[in-house]
Amino acid sequence: MTRNIIEVSDLSVAYAHNPVIWHINLAVKANSRTAVVGPNGAGKSTLIKSIMNLNKPLSGKVEINGKKPKHALKNIAYVPQKGEVNWDFPTTVLDVVLMGRYVHKGWFKRMNKADVAAAMDALSTMKMEAFKDRQISELSGGQRQRVFLARAICHDADFYIMDEPLQGIDITTEKLIIDTIKALQAKGKSFLVVHHNLDTVEEYFDHVIILNKSVIAQGTIEEAWKKENIDKAYDDRSVTT
Numbered sequence: 001m002t003r004n005i006i007e008v009s010d011l012s013v014a015y016a017h018n019p020v021i022w023h024i025n026l027a028v029k030a031n032s033r034t035a036v037v038g039p040n041g042a043g044k045s046t047l048i049k050s051i052m053n054l055n056k057p058l059s060g061k062v063e064i065n066g067k068k069p070k071h072a073l074k075n076i077a078y079v080p081q082k083g084e085v086n087w088d089f090p091t092t093v094l095d096v097v098l099m100g101r102y103v104h105k106g107w108f109k110r111m112n113k114a115d116v117a118a119a120m121d122a123l124s125t126m127k128m129e130a131f132k133d134r135q136i137s138e139l140s141g142g143q144r145q146r147v148f149l150a151r152a153i154c155h156d157a158d159f160y161i162m163d164e165p166l167q168g169i170d171i172t173t174e175k176l177i178i179d180t181i182k183a184l185q186a187k188g189k190s191f192l193v194v195h196h197n198l199d200t201v202e203e204y205f206d207h208v209i210i211l212n213k214s215v216i217a218q219g220t221i222e223e224a225w226k227k228e229n230i231d232k233a234y235d236d237r238s239v240t241t
């Protein structure tokens with residue numbers, strides 16, 4: 001029986017008193033590739049932010065390795081949803097990836113050769129090493145997304161939480177990212193990934209959480225990825241696009 005890396009119990013979150021997710025109970029297995037799937041506005045990013053301690057729930061609790069999120073964040077690499085990040089600050093690609101190392105060193109320590117080598121390794125995994133000195137404001141959307149993934153790889157966390165990392169990514173890069181995720185899983189890492197394309201859930205993930213304001217189904221792909229569950233989640237056409 002694999003242990004749970006995340007346990008969420010009876011979590012409800014509201015914005016300005018409007019509840020957007022309610023009574024969420026879920027578990028994410030260690031060493032899994034778990035997808036979070038559901039229509040626009042289903043509360044996927046809200047759930048991820050609660051796990052990352054970025055919002056204040058109305059009620060309920062989140063535990064990461066049995067600890068409160070704020071005590072467990074060091075071991076998590078987080079890739080926010082595209083559009084939630086301001087890319088206008090003057091920084092090079094290499095510096096953005098090096099930020100992935102600060103959690104290990106603290107903000108005031110100098111980066112050394114080993115840190116730069118780790119950052120270059122991560123950039124090369126994402127096939128972005130040729131852009132290392134480029135300003136991030138001067139990259140395409142997909143290239144920025146790859147830099148962000150390189151930063152997460154450079155972080156060398158045990159657990160990766162990614163909010164639609166494949167959004168706006170070309171198919172070659174998509175395969176590259178999925179292969180990288182599978183290789184990291186083989187080394188013992190765990191993944192919780194918001195995913196939009198229903199056609200690739202089975203191919204890319206081994207567990208799934210189907211969400212639409214509450215949890216509709218969760219478990220292994222075999223257990224939970226069923227037509228009736230998907231229909232139930234996407235049935236409310238007012239929240240789909």
Ligand SMILES: Nc1ncnc2c1ncn2[C@@H]1O[C@H](COP(=O)(O)OP(=O)(O)OP(=O)(O)O)[C@@H](O)[C@H]1O
Pocket residue numbers: 015016020038039040041042043044045046047081
């Ligand atoms: N900061 C906020 N203030 C007020 N309402 C918000 C805020 N963030 C999200 N919402 C609302 O909460 C609901 C859930 O939003 P959330 O971003 O979690 O959905 P999502 O499932 O990630 O959607 P998408 O697929 O579009 O990314 C939506 O109705 C959204 O309008």
Ligand SMILES: [Mg+2]
Pocket residue numbers: 044045046081163
């Ligand atoms: Mg979202």
